[in-house]
Amino acid sequence: MRVLPRLSLALVAAVALIPAASQPARACPPPLPGLSNHIPESGATYPANAALFFWGHSISLDAVTVTVDGNPASFVPTGDAVLTGLGGFAVRIDPTPSLGQVVKVSGNFCTPDVTCEPKSIAFTASAPDTTSPAPVKSLLFNVYDYPDFKSSGGDCQIDSDLAYFLHVDTDAPEAGAAPEVWRVEAFRDAAMQDLAFERSVRAGSMIRFQKLALELQGAEPATAFKFRVTTHDAAGNKGGSWVVSSPCHVRVDPPGTSQWPPDEPMWTAADVHPGGVCDEGGSGGAGGGGSGGAGGSGGTGGSGSGSGGGSGGAGGSGSGGGGGSSGDDGSCAVGVPGGAPSGAAGLGLVVLGWVSRRARRRRNKALNR
Numbered sequence: 001m002r003v004l005p006r007l008s009l010a011l012v013a014a015v016a017l018i019p020a021a022s023q024p025a026r027a028c029p030p031p032l033p034g035l036s037n038h039i040p041e042s043g044a045t046y047p048a049n050a051a052l053f054f055w056g057h058s059i060s061l062d063a064v065t066v067t068v069d070g071n072p073a074s075f076v077p078t079g080d081a082v083l084t085g086l087g088g089f090a091v092r093i094d095p096t097p098s099l100g101q102v103v104k105v106s107g108n109f110c111t112p113d114v115t116c117e118p119k120s121i122a123f124t125a126s127a128p129d130t131t132s133p134a135p136v137k138s139l140l141f142n143v144y145d146y147p148d149f150k151s152s153g154g155d156c157q158i159d160s161d162l163a164y165f166l167h168v169d170t171d172a173p174e175a176g177a178a179p180e181v182w183r184v185e186a187f188r189d190a191a192m193q194d195l196a197f198e199r200s201v202r203a204g205s206m207i208r209f210q211k212l213a214l215e216l217q218g219a220e221p222a223t224a225f226k227f228r229v230t231t232h233d234a235a236g237n238k239g240g241s242w243v244v245s246s247p248c249h250v251r252v253d254p255p256g257t258s259q260w261p262p263d264e265p266m267w268t269a270a271d272v273h274p275g276g277v278c279d280e281g282g283s284g285g286a287g288g289g290g291s292g293g294a295g296g297s298g299g300t301g302g303s304g305s306g307s308g309g310g311s312g313g314a315g316g317s318g319s320g321g322g323g324g325s326s327g328d329d330g331s332c333a334v335g336v337p338g339g340a341p342s343g344a345a346g347l348g349l350v351v352l353g354w355v356s357r358r359a360r361r362r363r364n365k366a367l368n369r
Contacts, residue, residue: 085200135240147256
């Protein structure tokens, strides 16, 4: 019995049940002022030397106090571009708490021109985290050149013509370690000297960069950028990096307009980029591990594509449900912890990948006979 054709038909039926990516325009109501997210959570145990993060809309730390075992302390900016690139506030405590001491943060997080309920957060300091985060194990990106999208101005989106989807694989951090942050850099040249844009995101995110065609400066979408991702953590430790210069998949749709920036599509064997990292018969294009290093000056963050604004930065489309990315490049990061597809779409991707590999292997065997 031939299983492959039946499996392919089943896949087609499953994919047909998945809603189309094109969606009607969505309104974007203004966010409510106040603190929307913070790290650490109240009641947590948290490395004494790790930065604290606060996200929200129209927030300030001017009316917020911090104590260590009841003694007054103060917030100090981290001065770390990777951490401030997450948006919102990234601060350390001065003096640094000792092991077992209780830190209490409380007060009104809103700016003086708005009113919100005071909040209180308490956590216990654990030993300082001095261990570098695990390096990036692998990195790939896909390119989708979709019908042009033009924002209505009230949908919390930006105009875009295409998107780059990055998938990063790292080992999970050890229990009790400081939260990890990925710094994503895009370069226009092979020597990685011409920095096009960069962004900080919480580790575990699926990352999307929405771009206009003019930002490619005449280059083809598949070759316009080389990406580097470096691991960092909230305690200021830095891990290794990974570089990739060629995409896995590329899809170019006919010209037209989109009602909404599409999600990452269901890739097929026809989308595999010749010579790219997923082309079994090509030369690849993956970079590999490296020592990392800054590709340019770090952005100071600001609002992401979600609720940004004021001094608080954005929650909205932040990664892993914890705060917004900097959006230094003017686009947005989509947070899906682990970057794993789910539901029918996830099953379709797995099955389709298996079918594609089987088909390519049979084709290669036939050619070699």
